[in-house]
Amino acid sequence: MTLNAQEMKNIKEIISTLFIATDNNDWHQLEKTFAPTVLLDYSSMNRIEASEVTPEEIIKSWKSILPGFDFTHHQIGNFIVEQNGNTAKVYCYGTATHYLENEGKNLWTVVGSYDFSLKIKNKKWLITEMKFNFKYQSGNIKLPQIAIEKLTSKNYIMKKVTFKSGGLDLVGDLYLPANFEEGKQYPAVPILGPMTYAKEQAPTEYAKRFAERGYVALAFDPRFRGESAGLPRELEDPIAKVEDAKAAAKYLASLSMVNDKQIVGFAVCQGSSEMLRAVSEDDIFKGLVTVAGHYRDRKGDIQWMATEEALEERIAEGKVALNTFKQTGEVVNVPAVDQTRMDVGMPGKFVWDWYHAWSDNGIWVNNYPKMSDALLFEYESLTAAQKLDKPYLMIHSDNSFLPDAAKRQFEAVPATMKKLQWEGETGHLQYYDDPEILDRTANQAIQWYNAIFE
Numbered sequence: 001m002t003l004n005a006q007e008m009k010n011i012k013e014i015i016s017t018l019f020i021a022t023d024n025n026d027w028h029q030l031e032k033t034f035a036p037t038v039l040l041d042y043s044s045m046n047r048i049e050a051s052e053v054t055p056e057e058i059i060k061s062w063k064s065i066l067p068g069f070d071f072t073h074h075q076i077g078n079f080i081v082e083q084n085g086n087t088a089k090v091y092c093y094g095t096a097t098h099y100l101e102n103e104g105k106n107l108w109t110v111v112g113s114y115d116f117s118l119k120i121k122n123k124k125w126l127i128t129e130m131k132f133n134f135k136y137q138s139g140n141i142k143l144p145q146i147a148i149e150k151l152t153s154k155n156y157i158m159k160k161v162t163f164k165s166g167g168l169d170l171v172g173d174l175y176l177p178a179n180f181e182e183g184k185q186y187p188a189v190p191i192l193g194p195m196t197y198a199k200e201q202a203p204t205e206y207a208k209r210f211a212e213r214g215y216v217a218l219a220f221d222p223r224f225r226g227e228s229a230g231l232p233r234e235l236e237d238p239i240a241k242v243e244d245a246k247a248a249a250k251y252l253a254s255l256s257m258v259n260d261k262q263i264v265g266f267a268v269c270q271g272s273s274e275m276l277r278a279v280s281e282d283d284i285f286k287g288l289v290t291v292a293g294h295y296r297d298r299k300g301d302i303q304w305m306a307t308e309e310a311l312e313e314r315i316a317e318g319k320v321a322l323n324t325f326k327q328t329g330e331v332v333n334v335p336a337v338d339q340t341r342m343d344v345g346m347p348g349k350f351v352w353d354w355y356h357a358w359s360d361n362g363i364w365v366n367n368y369p370k371m372s373d374a375l376l377f378e379y380e381s382l383t384a385a386q387k388l389d390k391p392y393l394m395i396h397s398d399n400s401f402l403p404d405a406a407k408r409q410f411e412a413v414p415a416t417m418k419k420l421q422w423e424g425e426t427g428h429l430q431y432y433d434d435p436e437i438l439d440r441t442a443n444q445a446i447q448w449y450n451a452i453f454e
Helices: 003-023 027-031 055-063 143-152 202-212 238-253 271-281 298-305 308-328 349-360 372-376 382-387 403-412 435-453
Strands: 034-041 051-053 071-084 087-099 107-121 124-139 156-165 168-177 186-192 216-220 258-263 265-268 288-291 392-396 418-422
Touching: 003 027, 003 071, 003 087, 003 107, 003 124, 027 055, 034 055, 034 107, 051 055, 087 143, 107 143, 156 202, 156 238, 168 202, 168 238, 186 202, 186 238, 186 271, 186 435, 202 216, 202 265, 202 435, 216 238, 238 258, 238 265, 238 271, 238 372, 265 271, 271 288, 271 382, 288 435, 298 308, 298 403, 308 372, 382 403, 392 403, 392 435, 403 418
Parallel strands: 034 124, 186 216, 186 258, 186 265, 265 288, 288 392, 392 418
Antiparallel strands: 034 051, 071 087, 087 107, 107 124, 156 168, 168 216
16 A cells, blocks of 8 residues: 555544544543634535634533434545645545434434545644535434433432341432333342442442433442441442442342342443343343443452562551451451541552542542451452353453453453443543543443343
């Protein structure tokens, strides 16, 4: 391939990436296709004059409508590319089909062509001008407004609930679809969050999104934490969380609104290792999705603590604290997070920066009974992975915690229906609170669950 032909291929790929990223609501990838400023011109369709805008402004505008559709699909072709040194112009046909299930027609299609201008920066082609030449539209032209209203309205109902686990009262927030109908049964998902989590953190974010997508979702505080009962407070006990996850699934199965043949597990970070065991042990679960998992085996624990000596020190100190509690009832506490101390639950500035704001707002307690280490480091999830024969989707990335441990656990799973969704650039904490990543991950999970139930 000549150099010029290769450049033309690269130019086409940037345009294709623009539309693929748009259809996938992958705003991070979309932003990388644009130059720092873009002359955007949709005047032939919306009568708004062309203007210089930033990629952030483009994305903000598109995010206000496109995620409101169930699906969008851009089909482009008939490329004409003219390259002149470090600049290029591209002409192509474009058809955009938008699907949104509603009581009327479900499709809105827009047909036209595009004119692009690009330039090279740091050996990469970037879009500097984007003009849409409107030809015609067909289908339900009211669908865009419905999509906008879908995004701006609250598409779920939340109810406070209480259920039993290990003889203790656990408190949860039960999320239902906004169009919930009495007498109808829905698939359901109990959610486990990261180590030391409160239900108002990542579990709530996912529960809302699952309810918006037609599921009943339960975000709950495990025993010892938040609104749930249990002493000592804030104890981190993985086996107890496994039992709490099973109890949450059984509670959901008891509800008349839930289809007890369509209960699936969902978990984030260290909750993934606990939900792995719950799903592998209890047939009430029909499938599993884990996200940015902290999967537990000896090799991973050593990597987590940096050295084997540091791991053994924490285990020993945890056993001393546990023995003290058994003999005297005294609870030795340390912070759950700290910027510099290594004897806390989750050491390091990375976790401190995220968690301490929750503590400052009174939603999460920065406390960690030292005896937790005796329970935490005796727990592993690899044997549970080796027994998991149910449909399993693992979502992880190079920037999520302990990627090698995640791969070990996935490879150990014998299930014939399993998938590893590897997302190289996504940061670990983005799976907790980044709206774009939350939406994408929730969509991936729902698609997986729906495939199980087909």
